[in-house]
Amino acid sequence: MNLRVLFELTVNTLRSFLENAPGLVVVTTFFILWVVCWLPMAALTVIFQNWQPNQPLPPQKKLPLLVSLYLLAPLIVWAVSWLTDTSLLDYGFITEVSMLGSVTLGFSLGVMSLAFVFSWQLWLGWCKFQEFNIKQILSITLPIFLIALFVGGVEELVFRGFLFTQLEQDYPSWGAAIISGFIFAVLHLVWEQRETIPQLPGLWLMGMVLVLARFADGGKLGLAWGLHAGWVWAIATLDTAQLIEYTDKTSEWLTGKNKKPLAGVAGIVCLLLTGVILWLGDRILHSPVS
Template sequence: MINLAATPGSLLRVIGFLIAWAGCWLPIAIPLFVARDQSKTLAAQKLPLLASLYLIAPIVLWKVSQITNRNFLDYGVVWNFAILRSLGEGLAIAVLSIAILFAIQTLLGWVNWQQISPKQIMSVVLPTLVLALWVSATEELIFRGFMLTQMQQDYPLWLAAIISSGIFAGLHLVWEQRETVPQLPGLWLMGMVLVLARVIDNGSLGLAWGLHSGWVWAIASIDTTQVLAYTQKVPDWITGKHNKPLAGILGIILLMATAGLLLVMGNW
């Protein structure tokens, strides 16, 4: 059995938040799950479930923060021009990194681009940007904001980063197991890079939010428009299993290169 008395208080608070979050979400999620279209996969219909989960997250976190005598400012949410500037920088870095990643694969003949109309592109890109900003803001508030800050009360930064990034990666299994398992190392490393972004940004979530949003926006837009097709000239462990960049060595290199750039930006 788990000895609660020996469990660090920060970890108990994180577990308590996750239980409260799930407890508030399940009464909404269960009817949505029951009413889903049985002819479609759960992954294809996850948007209503995800939307309901992420809508209640800030409310639950606000109540937990009241109990723990914290506020969103402690978690890196600083509403000023600086956070918007950092958001923009993060978006630019993330989108540029994805562009470089696929430009290299294109030159090597590992991917082909399909021709689609500008109208088709715009119908996907703009809504996807809004969704990416919202989802990423919520996840950064929870994982690099609340969880990291809480765990730093009992653990050094490096260990708090490892644990919070592990939780971040593991919770992605809620939606898709088959495609997510190969991405777990990449998702964990992504969490670590986003922790570094918060540190470089003097505790603000702006840069991490921008990076996260940019990556989600770029990859989701490519997936939705189906503008890109892999040629299968190299094994998928290089380009990404199930066509997911984080499940391949190139995605790992991209994250490591981003970490290097962040260290340069922070003059480390």
């Protein structure tokens, strides 16, 4: 049996298996394919970096692994969509000018929501602004912006696009949102456990808010993509430039354990505030005109 025949047999078998499969089965298949296709790339990356299994992997060496994983994700989503005869439009991914407007609006909302939360923390004296580090922003803002757009786009396509849409076949929308948010949060443990565990409730709520953003955008991913990218850009910029220094005047469970906003009340307030804005916006845009 030559490679072409083997490939066609594999594709036909997968297509037949997934054709009438429940959404949860399609989701499981997606993650299996994603990991299986990524493992050879990860192995080559680790070998190239001369990493030993008994040694911790430094953060700078995790980046190539993360990039290869994220570059592969859209291809796997497309492959599963092709096998199940599903359009990317069903996942909320469109190539229209309106998508750019939604991304811009979401990005602005994400940045402003964090600016509001950090403003009252500064006012309360929970942290202070390091003015002398502001000059670093010019050199780092564009690279971080591009990374934020990339990470936000891939994660929204996977979790609020593909995953949520598939789960809606088996569960009501609220159930699909809860499950997809849980999977979104738990998978962050792959890269860092100690710092991620306190963030799990915040990550789950973040997933719920981003589903709400998709609803507010009429089922499209633009608003959720921009919102996600705005949060990533703002937090990464603050961390990289070290613009914020916590004063330890209050509990870190308020400001964020391990200096991670999602692991504290401040981050939860940011998410809840954003959720209320999205909910009100959705009600206004979709309310019947009398």
